[in-house]
Amino acid sequence: MEVAIPEYWLLPYIFATFSMLYLFGYFVIFRKWSRKYRPDASSCLISLFHGSPAVFMAVSAILHGPIRGFASANTTFQNVVLDFSIGYFLVDLLQYLILLPGDYLFIAHHLATLFVFITCRYLVVRGAFSLLVLLVLAEVTSACQNVWTLAGLRKEESPNAAKIYKILSPLFYSLYTVMRGLAGPVFFCRMSVYFLSGKASDVIPIWVSASWIIVVGGAILVSIVWIFNLWLEFFREKENRVKKNS
Numbered sequence: 001m002e003v004a005i006p007e008y009w010l011l012p013y014i015f016a017t018f019s020m021l022y023l024f025g026y027f028v029i030f031r032k033w034s035r036k037y038r039p040d041a042s043s044c045l046i047s048l049f050h051g052s053p054a055v056f057m058a059v060s061a062i063l064h065g066p067i068r069g070f071a072s073a074n075t076t077f078q079n080v081v082l083d084f085s086i087g088y089f090l091v092d093l094l095q096y097l098i099l100l101p102g103d104y105l106f107i108a109h110h111l112a113t114l115f116v117f118i119t120c121r122y123l124v125v126r127g128a129f130s131l132l133v134l135l136v137l138a139e140v141t142s143a144c145q146n147v148w149t150l151a152g153l154r155k156e157e158s159p160n161a162a163k164i165y166k167i168l169s170p171l172f173y174s175l176y177t178v179m180r181g182l183a184g185p186v187f188f189c190r191m192s193v194y195f196l197s198g199k200a201s202d203v204i205p206i207w208v209s210a211s212w213i214i215v216v217g218g219a220i221l222v223s224i225v226w227i228f229n230l231w232l233e234f235f236r237e238k239e240n241r242v243k244k245n246s
Contacts, residue, residue, distance in 0.1 A: 010080060014087030022046050022091055037153045039099040043092055044146040050088040051142020057081045058132040058139075070130045070191055071200035071209075074121070078128035082121040085135065089114050109222070112215045119211070124204045127212070130191050134216060137184045144172045173230055180223040188220055 025042035033041055061078045062068065074082070093110040096103055120127050148168040154161035194200065195209035 011083045011087055014084055015090055018046050018050070018088050018091040021049060022095060033153075039095060040153060041150060043095060044150050046088060046091060047142060048146045050085065051139040051146070054081065054085055054088075055136050055139050055142070057084060058136045062129060062132055062136075065129060068129050070194045071126050071204050072129055074125050074128040078132060079121055079125075081132060081135075082117050082128060086114060086117050086121065089117070105222070109219060112219060116212050116215050119208055124208055126204055127200075127209075131212075133187055134184065134191075137179045137187065141172065141176045141179055144168060144175060148172045169230075169234060173227060173234060176223075176227050177231075180220065181227060184220050184223070188216055192217070 022042050022045070025045035026038055029045065030038045030041045057077075058081050061075065061081050065072070065075050065078065067073070089110050093107065093114065096107050096110065100106075116131060120131050148165060151161045151165035151168065155165045156162075192213050195204075195213060198206070200209055
């Protein structure tokens with residue numbers, strides 16, 4: 001059985017790579033964009049390089065794991081995937097703290113996510129299976145969401161961006177609703193029942209598993225509220241257009 005190797009250390013290189021990618025986006029790719037939008041655009045860039053690759057890596061790590069259990073020992077590859085995501089979230093968190101310090105929701109989200117990933121990767125070295133499944137469900141919408149976000153930043157200035165934003169909105173909202181509003185909560189409930197049963201308390205301290213449940217549950221709740229508000233805005237705008245055309 002392949003077990004975790006705590007000394008396996010890729011995080012500094014991953015952090016450096018995402019840092020350089022962010023700076024490249026900010027100072028090169030989006031240099032002509034307004035300073036108001038460049039931080040968000042650069043954040044979307046590194047998210048594009050994290051989201052979809054993380055999904056493929058996580059799926060591979062899950063499928064090739066010798067044991068698929070909520071509290072099973074992390075494999076080396078699962079730790080690599082966790083390091084990959086930790087590096088990304090650290091860079092994105094820093095850009096929020098430095099350039100967008102008022103965006104408390106995203107700062108809180110990134111801090112919570114990092115807490116869960118870091119405790120799984122470096123403290124208990126177990127439970128990666130559970131978190132990687134949740135990572136897949138969360139990041140499978142990443143590519144669509146980032147293109148949608150970039151289009152939204154430019155929709156007032158570019159007719160093409162406005163068109164892309166309009167086309168992607170219902171598609172993105174639907175996919176996000178299915179993944180984070182339906183599949184995510186179902187898996188989260190199964191994971192919570194397992195940890196609350198005490199079956200993992202001999203290998204994962206109860207305070208760790210309880211904190212995971214609180215953090216993940218809170219993140220899912222915020223995601224549901226966020227997409228619900230987007231749907232409300234979508235149908236409100238659609239209704240307004242119908243009234244104007246009638």
